[in-house]
Amino acid sequence: MNTLEIYINKNKVKVSSNDTILKAAAKLDIYIPVLCNHPDIFSDPLSSKPLNFIFQGNKKIENKGSKESKGCGLCIVEIEGIDELKPACSTIVKQGMKIKTESNSIKEKRQEILGLIFASHPHACLTCAQQEGCSKTQCSSNVNENERCCDLFGSCELQKLANHIGIPANTPKWTPTNLPVLKDSPLYIRDYNLCIGCRRCVRICEDVRKINALGFVYDENNNIVVGTHFKTLEESGCRFCTACVHVCPTGALKDKKSIRLKKEKDILPCKNACPAKIDIPRYLRLIAQGKKDEALAVIRQKVPFPGVLGRICFHPCEDFCKRQELNTSISICTLKRYAAEDDKGLWKKNIKIKPDTGKKVAVIGSGPAGLTCAFYLGKKGHKVTIFEAQSKLGGMLRYGIPSYRLPRNILDNEINDILEIGGIDIKTNTNFGDDITIESLKDDGFDAIFIALGLKNSKKILFKGNNLDFIISGVNFLKQVNKGENPKLGNEVIIIGGGNVAIDVAMTCIRQNVEKVHIICLENKHEMPANDHELEIAKQEGVIIHNSWGPVEARKNNVFIVQECTKVFDENNKFNPKFNSSNKKEFHADQIILAAGQTSDIDFLDKTDIKISNSLINVNEKDCQTNMENIYAGGDIVTGPLSVISAIAGARKAASAIDLKLGGNGDIEDVLLKQNKSQQDILIEKLSKTKSEIKNFASLKKQENLELDSKTRCSNFNEIVLPLTHEQAKNEALRCLECDIRLSLKNNPSPPEKYEKFTLENINHIPETEGVYQLVNAEKNIIAIKGCSNLKQGLMQEFDDESSAVLFEYEENRMFSQRESELIQQYLQKHGEMPGAGDDDMDDLF
Structure with missing residues (x-):
């Protein structure tokens, strides 16, 4: 050229x-x-x-x-x-x-x-x-x-x-x-009164996205008039990526959530809802392109348990998926499982393992938090020892989740992937508080300790007779079964609780040949915390759900009395159940299993200085460190019972902080799938799958997993939910709106600003008169708007005070107080906060 x-x-x-x-x-x-x-x-x-x-x-x-x-x-x-x-x-x-x-x-x-x-x-x-x-x-x-x-x-x-x-x-x-x-279309509003006929929306849709949902005509005065190909966006083939909204120079196209979405958390609510911040749109796009192994590499950049999460994650991302505005959310979790099936190991090619640092870290507990922390610290070159009370690694993943939901070969394979990086020692059958203590670990030369014990006990439920022999813990029951033991239960079992653990216990009882399995819970059917799909599967297997009942008394003759629960939460949405004692029922129960929440077993920490509140360890939110130097904690022992993905996210944060404390840079990220392309190439790649026509995009239905027949599956612990086929996975991923396209779109250059560099030389040229100055930091955010009687003196004082400003502008104005107020009001109107507040979260002013 x-x-x-x-x-x-x-x-x-x-x-x-x-x-x-x-x-x-x-x-x-x-x-x-x-x-x-x-x-x-x-x-x-x-x-x-x-x-x-x-x-x-x-x-x-x-x-x-x-x-x-x-x-x-x-x-x-x-x-x-x-x-x-x-x-x-x-x-x-x-x-x-x-x-x-x-x-x-x-x-x-x-x-x-x-x-x-x-x-x-x-x-x-x-x-x-x-x-x-x-x-x-x-x-x-x-x-x-x-x-x-x-x-x-x-x-x-x-x-x-x-x-x-x-x-x-x-x-x-x-x-x-x-x-x-x-205003009735999904995601954005079209106001044709504000359209100026620039046709940027038409061209981004036609020439870049290759969709042609929008077009234009000339009226009798030769003015441009923009509209859709057909009466609705859906009929016109719109993909609802909202790239047109991004490029619109006026308010003719506006996001519904706010006037113009700018921050990633608003543009990609699915990724923002994921505690580990997995790049969801990118891995869905790769699946749609048939690049399954590459999709797995993107997922593994943030989590070491893709196959586990693809089966048991609560998938908060799906609750925020914008596709719901059209019909139903993308099966993000199921597609994660698909990507992890038949792992070819592509992601391992770019993994980086640092040389030995000579530092030692003890990880107590081998659940998702403990294993995640060990994985990232091992990669950073630190010598990690995992201490586990049971005979095998996995924590509640192994001992708390039935294998019909999480097959053990999947868990074992992903644990082996973690151990393969080297530098990780394992000590099983080791109890914290008995075999090891904080002090003994310090004496053994460990530079940092990460406590990830999880919640090992079922919560005690208060009712008369709750200590009788036929009342057992749901957590202990699942642990027994998952260890291969065969606890005898009798013909009729009652489970108390309405969450996922209660469902797991109930379905495990079915597989232990219990004839009648009842779940009794305080919540009505709309309030039950259990996953809707898991609840439906349990019902298919014959589990009987009794909503809005609470325990009163268990008797030695195996009679269990419950009373009607009229309200679970008070007006402040706090747990405060109310009962109708005049309405009671009696059940026969060979076994009562408590599965209404979990709690920790950390009495041995009373002998340490670690601060505890409500049976949970207190940590600094920024680095997961306890009040004791170099002692960190994460997972359910800190947060209470949340989710596996939350435990992983917390462990990542802790690993980064520990690495920084031990002399590293705190960067635990690996780029497992490189993107050596220009911004324009990335944009084109993002749009590549849309070049082929997808008919009836807005009404594309969710691809459903097949499941084992309820009559045959109850006799074994085989995995119930079957994987998506290649064709199903591709079709499901193609339903994605590709909201991340907007993050690759630039903005038109703005007119030149009047800012000058904040240097002593430039300040010396400023007049000594009344006026208002504005200071701008390196991120190009306004950090101060101040009026003063002497501009030069005011700016000189800022300079002497070592302001973080790198640019400034000023205007002479005798009514400087009024002008300062006007500019601050303008700033508040635009940003919703005072100048200098929340610098990291403010929009780029340029």
Whole structure:
């Protein structure tokens, strides 16, 4: 590709021979205003063709104008030797070309164009002298509410352009158009009154996403009118990725959750809901592309138990999946299991194991938290010893979960993967408090200790006769069965509890040949904490559920009396059950099994200085360290009974903190699937699967796992839920909306800011007069807005106080207190917090 030399505003720059002036200017960070252009829309704005008709809701609009596309015209520039102004977006550079991007004639023409745009767009707020700091709820100029700017005011791209170019004084007042405002579609709102016809939404959908859900026509005045191919987004084939919302320069397209989603946690609520922050959209995309092993590598970047989690995770991610807005959430958990099936070991190729550091770490407990912490610390080169009270590793994964839910070969394989990294010693049949103590471990030279004991006991439930011989612990019962023992139960068993442990106990009783299995719980059927699917499976196997009953008395003759529970939670949603003692029932019970919650067994910690509250270990939330130096804790012993994925996430945090404390950098991440591509290549990769047509995308149904027949499975502990087929997995992954596309989309450059570098040299040039200054940190967040009677002295004081500012701006204003208040009000309106508050969480102002 040939290179040329051109001059832009007298700056010489080397560019490619096929570059446009706009692209060449971007290389020099020279700002040229645009509306129809966008850095991630690769097609020429002038190449778009109108449709024969489009829809705005139920209204059909036919094409009546020119067949030639036109751009916004704002990017015009002067070229030496050419009389007319030329569009920078479509003019190809030539050798020696001399270009000016700013002049009086350019400004006048841009204002003229902007005036035409605002003739059909609300702009009363943009021409108001009090627009900065406006609350938008009250108007001192008494502008009608439907003529005011939209909720995007303050962070609107069109507004920034208007402030930079200037709106002509002769721009006519906007007349309300009463076009459709469509709020019933999933995820986003379309307000055609605010559309300026830039067609960025059309082109991102058509040229980049290859979907063609949107289009445009010309009206009788040759104005661009945008709409959908058919009456609804669903009929038009929309994938609801909301890339169109991201590129819209006005409030014509708005997210429903907030005006414009910017933060990853809002754009990807599935990933944000995952305690381990697994890159869910990426691994779903890889599955859809048939890259199963690569998908597993992405999952394993965050967790060492993909096969385990693919079976038993509570999958909070699915509760926040945006696909629910269309029909049902993606089977994220099941697809994790699919990716982990028949592991070919691709992820192991990029795993990095550090040299021996000479540091020793004791991990007490080998459940999900203990094993996870050991895995990451072992990779970092620390010598880890796992102490486990039972004869095999796994903790509650092995001894608390029936094998029909978690086959032991799956657990064993993933434990072996952890141990394969080396540097991990195992000591089983070792009880903490008896065989080892905190002090003995310190004496043995351990530099850090991680306590992950879990919750080993069932909670004691208070009722008369609760200590009779035929009343046993659900946790102990499951442990006996999982060890291969065969506890005798009798013909009729009652389980007390309404959660997943109660369901596990009940279904295990069925497999122990109990004829009648009853679950008695306080909660009604809508309040039961048990997983709905697990509950349904239990019912299929004959488990009888008795909702809204609580225990009263157990008698030696195996009679069990319960009373009606009228309310479980009080008005503050706290557990505070109420009973109707006049309504009671009697049951016969050969065995009563308590499965209403779990508790810890940490009496031996009373001999240490470790702080405990409500039978749980207290830790610092940031690093999982207890009040004792170098003693850490994680998992259920800290959080109470949550989930395996929460235990893993907590252990990752602890491993990072321990590594940092032992002289490492605290970085436990491995990039197991590299992405050596440009941002544009990544975007194209993300969109690659959408090039082929997917019919009826919005109504695609969830792929369901097959299950063993309820009549045959009850006699064994074979896994009930069968894996998805390759075709099922691909089809399920294809249902993903690919919400992460928005994270790869850039924003159009904003007009130049007035900020200067926060240096002593620049401060010395500031006048000693009244005014307001703003300070900006390295993340380009405003950290201070202050008015003062002497700008130079105020800024000098900030400099002497070693402010974290790297940029600043100021304005002279005798009414500096009022101006400070206006600017702070404007900032609060935009960010919802004072300048400098929550720097890590604020949006980039540029």
